[in-house]
Amino acid sequence: MSGVRLGLCGLGTVGSSLVNVLQRNAAVIAARAGCEVSLTHVASRRTNPACDLGGLPVNHDILAVPRDPNVNLVIELVGGTDIALELVREALANGKHVVTANKALIAEYGNELFAEAEAAGVSIAYEAAVGGGIPIIKTLREGLSGNRIQRLAGIINGTTNFVLSAMWEQRREFAEVLREAQQLGYAEADPSFDIEGVDAAHKLSIMAAIAFGMPLQIDGVYTEGICTIAPQDLAYASELGYRVKHLAVAQRSNGAVEMRVTPALIPQDCLLASVNGVKNAVLVEADAVGTSLYYGDGAGGEPTASAVLADVVDLARALGRAQRPVSGGLGYTFINRNLPMLPVEDMQAAYYLRMSAADQPGVMSAIASIFSAAGISIEALLQKPPEVGQTQVPVTILTDTVREADLRAAVTSLEALPSIAGSITRIRVESLDG
Amino acid sequence: MSGVRLGLCGLGTVGSSLVNVLQRNAAVIAARAGCEVSLTHVASRRTNPACDLGGLPVNHDILAVPRDPNVNLVIELVGGTDIALELVREALANGKHVVTANKALIAEYGNELFAEAEAAGVSIAYEAAVGGGIPIIKTLREGLSGNRIQRLAGIINGTTNFVLSAMWEQRREFAEVLREAQQLGYAEADPSFDIEGVDAAHKLSIMAAIAFGMPLQIDGVYTEGICTIAPQDLAYASELGYRVKHLAVAQRSNGAVEMRVTPALIPQDCLLASVNGVKNAVLVEADAVGTSLYYGDGAGGEPTASAVLADVVDLARALGRAQRPVSGGLGYTFINRNLPMLPVEDMQAAYYLRMSAADQPGVMSAIASIFSAAGISIEALLQKPPEVGQTQVPVTILTDTVREADLRAAVTSLEALPSIAGSITRIRVESLDG
Numbered sequence: 085m086s087g088v089r090l091g092l093c094g095l096g097t098v099g100s101s102l103v104n105v106l107q108r109n110a111a112v113i114a115a116r117a118g119c120e121v122s123l124t125h126v127a128s129r130r131t132n133p134a135c136d137l138g139g140l141p142v143n144h145d146i147l148a149v150p151r152d153p154n155v156n157l158v159i160e161l162v163g164g165t166d167i168a169l170e171l172v173r174e175a176l177a178n179g180k181h182v183v184t185a186n187k188a189l190i191a192e193y194g195n196e197l198f199a200e201a202e203a204a205g206v207s208i209a210y211e212a213a214v215g216g217g218i219p220i221i222k223t224l225r226e227g228l229s230g231n232r233i234q235r236l237a238g239i240i241n242g243t244t245n246f247v248l249s250a251m252w253e254q255r256r257e258f259a260e261v262l263r264e265a266q267q268l269g270y271a272e273a274d275p276s277f278d279i280e281g282v283d284a285a286h287k288l289s290i291m292a293a294i295a296f297g298m299p300l301q302i303d304g305v306y307t308e309g310i311c312t313i314a315p316q317d318l319a320y321a322s323e324l325g326y327r328v329k330h331l332a333v334a335q336r337s338n339g340a341v342e343m344r345v346t347p348a349l350i351p352q353d354c355l356l357a358s359v360n361g362v363k364n365a366v367l368v369e370a371d372a373v374g375t376s377l378y379y380g381d382g383a384g385g386e387p388t389a390s391a392v393l394a395d396v397v398d399l400a401r402a403l404g405r406a407q408r409p410v411s412g413g414l415g416y417t418f419i420n421r422n423l424p425m426l427p428v429e430d431m432q433a434a435y436y437l438r439m440s441a442a443d444q445p446g447v448m449s450a451i452a453s454i455f456s457a458a459g460i461s462i463e464a465l466l467q468k469p470p471e472v473g474q475t476q477v478p479v480t481i482l483t484d485t486v487r488e489a490d491l492r493a494a495v496t497s498l499e500a501l502p503s504i505a506g507s508i509t510r511i512r513v514e515s516l517d518g
Numbered sequence: 519m520s521g522v523r524l525g526l527c528g529l530g531t532v533g534s535s536l537v538n539v540l541q542r543n544a545a546v547i548a549a550r551a552g553c554e555v556s557l558t559h560v561a562s563r564r565t566n567p568a569c570d571l572g573g574l575p576v577n578h579d580i581l582a583v584p585r586d587p588n589v590n591l592v593i594e595l596v597g598g599t600d601i602a603l604e605l606v607r608e609a610l611a612n613g614k615h616v617v618t619a620n621k622a623l624i625a626e627y628g629n630e631l632f633a634e635a636e637a638a639g640v641s642i643a644y645e646a647a648v649g650g651g652i653p654i655i656k657t658l659r660e661g662l663s664g665n666r667i668q669r670l671a672g673i674i675n676g677t678t679n680f681v682l683s684a685m686w687e688q689r690r691e692f693a694e695v696l697r698e699a700q701q702l703g704y705a706e707a708d709p710s711f712d713i714e715g716v717d718a719a720h721k722l723s724i725m726a727a728i729a730f731g732m733p734l735q736i737d738g739v740y741t742e743g744i745c746t747i748a749p750q751d752l753a754y755a756s757e758l759g760y761r762v763k764h765l766a767v768a769q770r771s772n773g774a775v776e777m778r779v780t781p782a783l784i785p786q787d788c789l790l791a792s793v794n795g796v797k798n799a800v801l802v803e804a805d806a807v808g809t810s811l812y813y814g815d816g817a818g819g820e821p822t823a824s825a826v827l828a829d830v831v832d833l834a835r836a837l838g839r840a841q842r843p844v845s846g847g848l849g850y851t852f853i854n855r856n857l858p859m860l861p862v863e864d865m866q867a868a869y870y871l872r873m874s875a876a877d878q879p880g881v882m883s884a885i886a887s888i889f890s891a892a893g894i895s896i897e898a899l900l901q902k903p904p905e906v907g908q909t910q911v912p913v914t915i916l917t918d919t920v921r922e923a924d925l926r927a928a929v930t931s932l933e934a935l936p937s938i939a940g941s942i943t944r945i946r947v948e949s950l951d952g
Contacts, residue, residue, distance in 0.1 A: 101806075105665075105805075108666075108805070109664060109666055109806070112664075112665075112666055112853055113663070113664055115852070115853045116659075116663040116731075116849060116850045117663075118851065211661075217806070217807035217808065217810065218807075219656075219660070219661025219662065222653075222656065222657075223653055223656075223657070223661070225550075226653070226656060226831070226832060227645075227657070228651075228653065228828065229547070229551075229828050229831040229832075230539055230543060230546075230547055230823065230824050230826075230827025230830070230831060231539075231543065231546075231827075232542075232543055232546055297549055297550075353792075355789060355813060358787075358789060371542070371543070371820075372535075372543070372651070372820040372823055372824040372827070373651035373652075373814060373815065373820070373821050373824040373825075374651065374818075374820070374821055375814065376652055376812075376813060376814030377811075377813040378811075378812055379812075380807060380808065380809065380810030381807060381808045381809075384808075386805075386806040386807070386808070387806065387808055389664070389806055390662065390664050390665055390806040390807040393663065393664025393665075393806070394660060394661050394662065394663050394664055397663040398660055402844050405842070405844070407841050407842070407844070408839070408841070410835040410839070410841070410844070415550060416549045416550045416552075417552065418549070419546055
């Protein structure tokens with residue numbers, strides 16, 4: 085059975101963009117696939133008038149698609165992990181290849197789904213799950229396959245990058261920019277999934293599994309959101325030579341793996357510091373290739389459709405020859421089945437700390453004593469003059485590299501000082517090549 | 519015949535790095551390939567003591583490798599287009615897959631070699647031919663396969679980027695920096711292949727063929743070298759908000775294709791402007807994905823070995839299942855077999871012009887008249903005061919978009935003015951997203 089007959093589930097932003105790109109670029113796609121790629125069955129709970137299906141009816145029964153004997157490749161763009169999981173399982177059980185853009189589904193159920201696909205002799209591909217249109221999954225799985233990858237550092241959530249970029253460029257407060265992002269459609273009505281780093285954690289766990297040759301481990305990702313970041317943090321960071329980004333990092337660390345999504349200061353002359361607005365980028369450090377970086381639109385209908393189509397064409401190149409596709413899955417037999425996750429307390433980093441200190445003698449000495457007793461070196465210190473009528477001054481400190489647990493203890497001691505008002509803002513400092 | 523038994527031809531910088539990475543990362547590579555990848559036969563005209571072959575002898579007869587029945591994948595790292603061409607043809611004729619890092623070979627003979635490979639039922643892969651370790655061939659051939667690509671703009675020659683970066687950062691002259699690059703091994707004893715843009719033209723023609731679905735057309739690339747660029751050009755460009763890079767551009771242009779390698783002013787806030795030293799980057803503009811960028815080490819032993827191994831693992835993933843590999847070649851049936859190349863006279867761009875003008879009344883008016891008569895708008899003009907004892911002043915002009923032929927005519931008229939001394943330096947201005 086040669087050629088590809090697509091069954092599309094979901095006609096939201098990505099689904100309707102996919103239909104449009106598939107029509108607009110039909111000749112290019114057929115030439116690259118080496119065979120006909122046709123839309124055979126479309127299902128969606130709602131019809132989408134923005135979408136010209138050329139007379140094809142929209143089936144409201146999504147599970148009819150994986151059961152349709154005329155379909156040999158199912159595209160899952162329903163989202164979520166309820167009906168999406170059910171339909172992907174049904175597709176695999178019926179011997180159909182699957183392409184999905186669903187990061188939550190892959191991060192949470194990927195280990196089982198890849199095993200089910202392998203047993204059924206079909207592929208499950210998910211380029212669109214990470215980095216929108218940037219082909220980062222293919223790059224990690226295939227483009228850098230001769231390397232041992234040491235570290236991934238990515239700006240992989242467009243919402244938080246839009247918010248931090250606008251806060252810095254326009255000197256505005258978090259809450260105000262978030263409201264604007266919601267009005268522009270860059271943030272959901274309930275933005276916590278993006279703002280708290282859950283979305284980025286899903287994507288990071290997928291990239292880390294491929295990079296390190298281990299099973300997916302969504303529970304291993306430590307996350308911090310961006311809601312404690314104030315405009316003055318972005319300004320002080322700039323004075324110190326940094327930009328603040330919501331950064332997802334996975335790295336090998338003394339036989340363990342460290343995965344975290346946190347705000348981070350990154351050197352302003354490194355390329356990641358110039359990734360603004362809703363753009364995404366992933367920096368990869370690997371032993372043979374060195375440092376490389378992949379940049380582009382991390383979300384949106386057509387960029388995501390581009391990634392879905394890359395998977396479709398990959399599968400079609402094999403299906404057109406009646407071969408079983410090689411691509412998809414994690415792209416390896418496990419190299420590291422039981423890599424331990426580094427607990428957050430043991431992670432090490434330099435830190436930026438901002439506190440409000442009483443403008444009186446002895447305060448700096450008290451602060452310095454706490455760092456000294458904790459064995460933490462101070463790399464830089466900014467103290468600003470008090471504003472008119474204020475008795476508190478902002479003090480900003482960059483520490484040397486410190487173990488997270490030691491830093492937390494020092495922050496607790498600092499917050500207990502009578503001369504320190506309120507809580508201390510702390511942001512990791514990430515040193516990066518390239 | 520499952521598993522991959524490599525025949526390696528060439529033990530220079532890339533060949534010996536390949537042997538080292540293959541040993542160091544043997545477990546990772548086998549896990550990703552899904553089968554054993556072993557070095558079976560090595561040939562080189564010279565032995566390389568930096569290379570531990572684990573007792574494997576070095577055959578000085580390179581053509582014995584493609585004839586060895588124990589080898590099923592030949593890696594060509596000999597370079598040049600004499601023996602390399604012969605050995606690749608021999609490998610294809612003997613039904614062996616080929617991986618090469620040879621951009622000249624692919625750019626000049628790719629059309630024939632891909633046809634020979636297709637006829638023989640084998641693959642020829644060449645990720646390492648462009649962009650060193652950056653997986654840009656895979657990205658264009660597979661990662662963006664659902665897109666119509668409009669434009670590629672790349673910094674794809676490390677030598678010229680090193681020279682221009684050092685000229686700018688250290689305010690030094692071209693000839694002096696070139697000598698240093700030669701001492702550091704970043705430039706050849708005869709640097710003209712890099713400096714004049716021939717190397718970049720080879721790489722650009724390969725990327726353009728894949729991007730636009732057309733045969734390789736190395737003769738269609740217009741090239742200008744960087745030897746006329748002076749340190750003051752980099753300084754004036756900076757005042758105007760630009761950096762000067764040796765830029766390779768391929769774009770669709772009114773039903774034709776425009777391919778050129780020239781110095782270019784690019785906006786200093788775009789990511790390509792921050793690509794310095796021997797780093798490479800390629801920016802891609804495509805209809806669905808928008809603007810994306812790929813950055814990394816564009817040369818060197820291990821980055822190039824990384825790209826060679828990516829091809830080896832891709833082929834191994836299929837060979838391990840006794841399937842014919844899908845990847846390699848140009849990755850399409852021709853979409854555009856007869857796309858015309860745009861002659862350089864018809865290319866359009868804004869231009870930076872620097873001239874030495876007499877410091878006397880009427881000169882600016884004479885200059886302005888020539889632009890006006892040619893229908894060329896002036897977008898910006900910098901006139902510096904004369905240095906002590908000088909009667910000439912440097913005048914720098916940014917024009918609006920103009921047809922190349924019209925610009926050349928205007929420059930000829932300007933150079934004929936008695937008040938203009940010497941020749942006029944002209945550099946394209948490239949407008950870029952991202």
